[in-house]
Amino acid sequence: MFIDSHCHLDHPALAARLADVLVSARAVGVERFIIPGVTPEKWSEIARLASTTEGVSAAFGLHPMFADRYDDRxxxxxxGYAADARAIGEIGLDYALDEVSRNAQKTAFRGQLRLAVRMGLPVIIHCRRAFEDLMQILREEHVREVGGVMHAYSGSAEMARIFIGENLLISFSGTITYRNAVKGPLVASRVALEHLLLETDSPDLAPEPYRGKVNEPAFLLETARMVAAVKGVEVEEVARVTTSNAERLFRIG
Ligand SMILES: [Zn+2]
Structure with missing residues (x-):
């Protein structure tokens, strides 16, 4: 059994054919799904999916792409939504986005981290090209107390060790299956299975051999196979350990 720790089932590309998407996923053993929130407009839809769909759990948050919209209200x-959430996310810093100021991103990130710590919820973190600033804020806000996951991890093995030291898991998406991928597989080979999660980030980041297509949770298997291959273990062991990691972090199952 696998858990897709990060899939945007509320996205129109998946929501429009959700029943089929879930059947395909369950057919290959992907039985639980965490939907992270990206914008406030989608939170009610995500809450509805989690309360009406077997195996689906919700997280709520404001993605750094929309950090300009952060305020007290x-x-x-x-x-309010967090009371029924498994995590706060996805939140973080993305310095590859030029159109949202770094200050706005930091403010939104910090405020949401404080809420997570206050409510005792783990965090789902999005980070691109901002690892130093992100680490500093994580430490200042005591995120170690609640833990979380670095989603679609793109950093080095050295940084991964530091994040793990801050009580965070490292999650790999389909990008580690790409033919030209070097860093992802290397990091996956070096981080112990006990610190790893699997995700699709569907509908984005489809793995080989589906690259370029609409991604969906069933394709998680390709990422699991790559992790098993680089670690020299059976895919069943990857399933068993990453599932128990996700169950512990999100308090499910
Ligand atoms: Zn995402």
């Missing part, structure tokens, strides 16, 4: 609304 939004945080209050988030706190």
């Amino acid at each position: 939004m945080l209050d609304e988030l706190a």
Whole structure:
């Protein structure tokens, strides 16, 4: 059994054919799904999916792409949703986005981290090209107390060790299956299975041999196979350990 720790089932590309998407996923053993929130408009839809769909759990958050929209009212609304959440996310810093100021991103990130710590919820973190600033804020906000996951991890093995030291798991997406991927497989080979999660980030980041297509949770198997291959273990062991990691972090199962 696998858990897709990060899939946007509320996205129109998946929501429009959700029943089929879930059947395909369950057919290959992907039986639980965490939907992270990206914008406030989608939170009610995600809450509805989690309460009406077997195996689906919700997280709520404001993605750094929309950090300009962060304010106290939004945080209050988030706190209301968080009462029924498995995590706060996805939140973080993305310095590859030029159109959202770094200050706005830091403010939104910090405010949501404080809420997570106050409510005792783990965090789902999105980070691109901002690892130093991110680490500093994680430490200042005592995120170690609640833990979390570095989603679609793109950093080095050295940084991964530091994040693990801060009580965070490292999650790999389909990008580690790409033919030209070097860093991802190397990091996956070096991080112990006990610190890893699997995710699709569907509908984005489809793995080989589906690269370029609409991604869906069933394709998680390709990422699991790559992790098994680089670690020299059976895919069943990858399933068993990453599932128990996700169950522990999100308190499910
Ligand atoms: Zn995502």
